[in-house]
Amino acid sequence: MAEIILSLSDVTKIYGKGETEVIALKDIDLVFEQGEFAAVVGPSGSGKTTLLNIIGCLDSPTRGELSWRGAPMKSMNRTQLAAYRRMHVSFVFQSYNLIPVLTVAENVEMPLLIEGMHDRTAIRERALSIVEMVGLSDKANRYPTELSGGQEQRVAIARALVKKPSIVLADEPTANLDSHTAGEIIKLMREINEKTQTTFLFSTHDPRIMELAQRVITLRDGQIERDERGAP
Amino acid sequence: MKASSSVLFRIAARNVLRHRRRTLITAIVLTVGIAVFIMFQSLLAGMDRVTIDTAIDYDSGSISLRSPGSDPLFKNIAIKEPKAIKDRLPALLPKGSTWTQRTRFYVQVSNWIDETPALAFAVEPEKDKEVFKTSSTVQSGAWVSPAKAVIGLDLAKDLGVRIGDLIAVTAILPDGSLNAIELEVGGIADLPLFSLSQQAIYLSAQDAEALVGAPLPVTEIDIRIPPASRLDTLVAQSDAAASALEKAFSVIEAMSIGEAMRDYLAMRNMKSKFAYIVVVIVLLISAVGIFNTVLMSMYSRIREIGVLAAYGLDPGQIKRLFSLEGMLIGIIGSAGGVLLGAVFVWWLTSRGIAFGGMFGNLDLGNLPKNLLIKGEWNPLAFIQSFSFGVLVSWLASLMPARKASHIEVTEALRFV
Numbered sequence: 133m134a135e136i137i138l139s140l141s142d143v144t145k146i147y148g149k150g151e152t153e154v155i156a157l158k159d160i161d162l163v164f165e166q167g168e169f170a171a172v173v174g175p176s177g178s179g180k181t182t183l184l185n186i187i188g189c190l191d192s193p194t195r196g197e198l199s200w201r202g203a204p205m206k207s208m209n210r211t212q213l214a215a216y217r218r219m220h221v222s223f224v225f226q227s228y229n230l231i232p233v234l235t236v237a238e239n240v241e242m243p244l245l246i247e248g249m250h251d252r253t254a255i256r257e258r259a260l261s262i263v264e265m266v267g268l269s270d271k272a273n274r275y276p277t278e279l280s281g282g283q284e285q286r287v288a289i290a291r292a293l294v295k296k297p298s299i300v301l302a303d304e305p306t307a308n309l310d311s312h313t314a315g316e317i318i319k320l321m322r323e324i325n326e327k328t329q330t331t332f333l334f335s336t337h338d339p340r341i342m343e344l345a346q347r348v349i350t351l352r353d354g355q356i357e358r359d360e361r362g363a364p
Numbered sequence: 365m366k367a368s369s370s371v372l373f374r375i376a377a378r379n380v381l382r383h384r385r386r387t388l389i390t391a392i393v394l395t396v397g398i399a400v401f402i403m404f405q406s407l408l409a410g411m412d413r414v415t416i417d418t419a420i421d422y423d424s425g426s427i428s429l430r431s432p433g434s435d436p437l438f439k440n441i442a443i444k445e446p447k448a449i450k451d452r453l454p455a456l457l458p459k460g461s462t463w464t465q466r467t468r469f470y471v472q473v474s475n476w477i478d479e480t481p482a483l484a485f486a487v488e489p490e491k492d493k494e495v496f497k498t499s500s501t502v503q504s505g506a507w508v509s510p511a512k513a514v515i516g517l518d519l520a521k522d523l524g525v526r527i528g529d530l531i532a533v534t535a536i537l538p539d540g541s542l543n544a545i546e547l548e549v550g551g552i553a554d555l556p557l558f559s560l561s562q563q564a565i566y567l568s569a570q571d572a573e574a575l576v577g578a579p580l581p582v583t584e585i586d587i588r589i590p591p592a593s594r595l596d597t598l599v600a601q602s603d604a605a606a607s608a609l610e611k612a613f614s615v616i617e618a619m620s621i622g623e624a625m626r627d628y629l630a631m632r633n634m635k636s637k638f639a640y641i642v643v644v645i646v647l648l649i650s651a652v653g654i655f656n657t658v659l660m661s662m663y664s665r666i667r668e669i670g671v672l673a674a675y676g677l678d679p680g681q682i683k684r685l686f687s688l689e690g691m692l693i694g695i696i697g698s699a700g701g702v703l704l705g706a707v708f709v710w711w712l713t714s715r716g717i718a719f720g721g722m723f724g725n726l727d728l729g730n731l732p733k734n735l736l737i738k739g740e741w742n743p744l745a746f747i748q749s750f751s752f753g754v755l756v757s758w759l760a761s762l763m764p765a766r767k768a769s770h771i772e773v774t775e776a777l778r779f780v
Contacts, residue, residue, distance in 0.1 A: 190674060190773045211678040218676020225777065229671045233382045243675045245371040 134165035136201075137298055137331060138187060143196035145182050145354075156182040158354045160196070166298070167329040169322060171342050174351035180335035181303055183351065187333065188221050188301045189213040218247055222292035224302035224334070228284040230276040236287050237263060237272040243295040262290040266320060282313035286320065293324060302334035306341060318344050372681060376688035379661060380696070390650075390657045391697030394757070397646025398701025398749045402742075403708040404639050409740035410712065411731075412632050413595050416621060418556055418732045421497040424624050425463075425586035426602045429609065432617045442581030449585060449613055456612050457605055460590040462494035465582045467572055472534040473515070473565055475523040482519060483563045484533065486572030486580060495588045498553060498566065505551030508566050512550025516561040520552045527552065533565065535575050545575045556732030595740075599629070647752060650697065651760035658690045659764040669768055670776030683762075683769035690761020691754060698753030702746050712739025 145157040157179045164170065164187075172180045185191035186198060189205065198205045200216065208216065222243065230239050240259040249255050263272050266286040276284055285305060292300045302321070306314030318341045325332050334341075342348050350358040380387050420426055431443055443449065446465055453463055467486035472479050489508045493499050498514075499507040505527040508514050513531070515523075525531060527549055534544040547567060555561040573580045589605055592598040599622040606620035622629060662669070669682060677685070716738035 185774050188674065190777070211680065214673065214676050214678035217674060223671075223674045225671070229667055229777070231668055231671065233378050242672075245374075246672065246675050246677050248371075 134167055136163055137166050138162075138164040138201075139199045140187070140193075141197045141199070143186060143193045143198065145179070145186060145191070146194045155354050157186070157193070160354075160356060162349065162356070162359070164299070164331060164333065167325065167331055168347055169325045169332045169345055170334075170347040170349060171345035172333065172335040172349045172351060173337070173342055174357070178351040179354040180351055182354075184301045184303050184333065184335055187299070188223060189216050218243075220298045222295065222297040222300045224285070224288050224292050224300060224305045226304040226307045228276070228281075228288045228308075230284055230287055230291070232276055235273050235275055236268060236279070236290075239276070239287055240290045240294050243291060247295055259290075259294055262294045263287075265293075265324070266290045280313075281309055282317065285309060285313075285317050289317070289321060289324070293328070293330065296328070297330065299331040299333060302332065304335050304337070306336065306338060311338075311340070314338060315340065369684070372685045372688055376685055376692055379665070380689055380692045383661065386657055386660070387693055387696065390653045390693050391700060393646070393653050394650040394694065394697025394753050395700035395704055397643065397650060398698055398753055399704035399708055401639060401643040401646065401749050402702070402705025402745050403712065403739070404642065405636075405742050405745040406705075406709040406712050406739035407717070407737060408632070408635050408639060409595065409742050410716070410737045412629075413740055414735070414737055415628060415731055416595060416598070416625060419625055420588065420621055422501075422555060422557055422560060424584075424619065424621065425495050426461075426589045426598070426621050427587040427606045427609065428619045428624065429585040429587070429613070429616050430583065430619060432615070442583060443585065443616060446582040446585060449616065452612065453585075453587070456608055457587065458589050458601065461587055461605075462491075463585055463587040464488050464491040464495045465585050466492070467569075467576075467580055468583045469535060469576065471565065471575075473519070473523065474532040474534070475525050475529070476532065478523065479534075480519070480522060481563070482515075482533075482565045483560075484535070484572070484575075485564060485566045486569050487566055489568060495586050498555065501553040501555050502551040503554045505549065507551055508568050509550060510568050510570050511548060512568075513547040513571070514551035514553050514566040515549060516564045517552055517554045518558070518561040519563060519565065520549065522562070525549050533567070533575060537576060543575055543577075545571060547571060556734070558733060561733065643749065643752065647756045650753070651756050654690050654693055654757045654760040655764060657693060658686055658761040659767070661689060662686060662764050662768045666771060666776045669771055670773050673771075673773040673776065679769040683765045686765035686768045687758055687761045690765065691758040693761075694754040694757020697757070698750045701753060702750050705746065705749070709739045709741060712737075713741065 140160050140162040143157055143160040144155070147154045147156055160183065172183055174180055182191065186193050200220065205213070205216065231242065234242065237256065237259050240263055241255050244255045244258065260269070260272060263269055266289055268283060268286055268290070271279060271283060276287070279287065305321075306317050309317060321332055321334070322344055324330060336342060345362070347359070347361045349356060429443065429449065450463065450465070453461070465488060469484050471482050471484045473482040487508055502514055503517065505514070506512070513533070515525070515531075520526070523531065529549045530546055531549060532544050532546055534542055537543055553564075553566070555564060569580055589601055592601055599620070602620040603622045606618035606623065609618035610616075673682060716736045719735040719737060
């Protein structure tokens with residue numbers, strides 16, 4: 133059995149107060165192992181993004197506990213949570229969120245610089261090898277505005293992978309892409325998952341993408357409706 | 365490990381360069397303000413220099429020894445034993461100092477038709493040249509010699525006399541009687557101070573003795589100490605030497621150039637404060653601009669802040685990133701100001717501004733006629749204005765930077 137890297141215990145997230153109170157997540161218990169390729173699915177408003185945000189420590193649960201390799205994270209302050217994200221987590225966003233003034237290679241280098249890596253040559257070499265892995269070697273010196281949506285998302289994946297995170301959280305990574313490109317992106321993520329044993333957790337509406345996931349967690353009204361592990 | 369300051373600096377620099385026009389417009393206010401401040405300070409220093417130098421060169425030297433309590437312009441109180449004092453000066457003054465004695469007294473000068481009051485200076489013709497530059501202003505004729513006097517250009521015009529003309533000089537003697545001598549106009553001096561040009565008459569000690577009686581009382585011993593490159597140093601050196609002389613000779617008063625020009629120097633400090641008020645106003649305007657620019661930059665990059673935070677940039681680093689951006693704009697603006705200021709000062713020091721024609725025959729008090737103010741290099745003004753510029757920019761960016769560091773990551777990532 134693979135190592136458990138992340139566990140959520142009785143996690144509840146409530147937005148607002150009184151009459152405006154919205155329960156985004158309710159009593160979520162989940163465990164993730166190293167190397168999983170899991171999808172979170174469900175209709176809009178079911179709590180997919182909230183779940184990913186809490187796992188990525190971008191948001192904190194109202195109740196319940198999140199543990200990283202057995203260590204509880206409840207008492208961490210903003211700076212400690214930033215350090216957790218810096219060391220263990222990467223993100224792929226629906227709208228790519230590349231930094232427009234940086235080239236492809238520089239965007240990919242960014243997490244390494246934030247991490248505090250100093251060796252410029254090593255940083256560039258590592259970034260270029262990841263850029264090559266996502267098939268954009270010839271675009272390394274281009275700016276995001278010169279790329280197609282699919283290419284931008286590949287850069288975002290490269291950026292997420294460059295620092296060798298334990299887990300990549302992807303919030304609807306294919307929502308802005310056509311079905312063919314979306315398929316390619318998910319296949320790429322799956323390949324990398326198999327190759328590097330990086331855990332991938334992504335939210336999606338797309339049934340074809342769900343088919344590629346090893347595990348599908350279905351949310352409805354903030355609660356886990358199903359948690360199925362499959363073969364792919 | 366986390367991102368080092370150099371990484372934050374690189375990201376900040378990229379962002380500053382990303383909006384070149386915005387950065388340039390913000391920085392340009394700072395540039396112009398700092399350049400004007402530096403130029404203003406240079407001009408003020410140049411004006412001070414020309415004023416003090418004129419006083420030293422033509423009126424009182426760096427230090428003037430007089431009898432205590434005497435008003436040098438209106439009472440002629442003789443210094444007791446001037447020779448004994450002069451003999452001790454070499455041991456008390458900085459090396460390279462020179463001195464001369466003068467007798468200053470009021471006279472009436474007549475061209476035999478009209479008569480006008482004048483201020484006579486009995487001088488040691490050769491020694492006087494070591495302290496004063498009066499002899500070099502003689503535009504026609506020659507410097508003082510027995511029976512030949514030098515008079516100011518405006519006084520000559522007033523009396524309608526030329527070189528070689530005879531004039532009568534009348535003085536009131538200590539017993540109240542009058543005595544007069546006849547002198548030839550040996551030289552006409554275009555003296556830079558209006559008061560001297562209109563009133564001064566220079567004559568030899570022998571002629572003065574013939575006029576007021578021997579031995580000629582000495583009313584002042586004027587000293588020139590070696591020049592200092594900076595005015596403040598010169599004034600300080602003159603004050604220190606004067607203080608040492610007063611201690612050594614309790615029976616005389618040593619008036620330093622700083623003391624002689626006390627009113628002027630007080631006004632100078634006021635002018636300097638005014639220059640600071642100008643720079644504070646400019647910096648405040650710049651601060652508003654930088655505040656606005658950093659705030660705009662923050663709002664236009666909220667999603668980017670979200671991404672950086674998601675990837676582990678902590679709130680303190682985000683704050684540093686934005687304050688660095690403000691500081692960088694400050695550095696660009698201030699460096700531009702210092703460079704532009706240096707160009708202005710170079711122009712001022714090499715060409716100067718001629719104010720003479722601007723005032724015509726107006727008496728400018730301590731300022732010379734044909735006033736040409738040349739700028740002075742003042743490294744402190746460069747350092748101060750650059751530092752203030754950067755500091756104010758940094759301070760102005762702190763509030764928007766703090767705001768950026770407090771943005772919730774999830775909200776920032778949702779921001780459209």
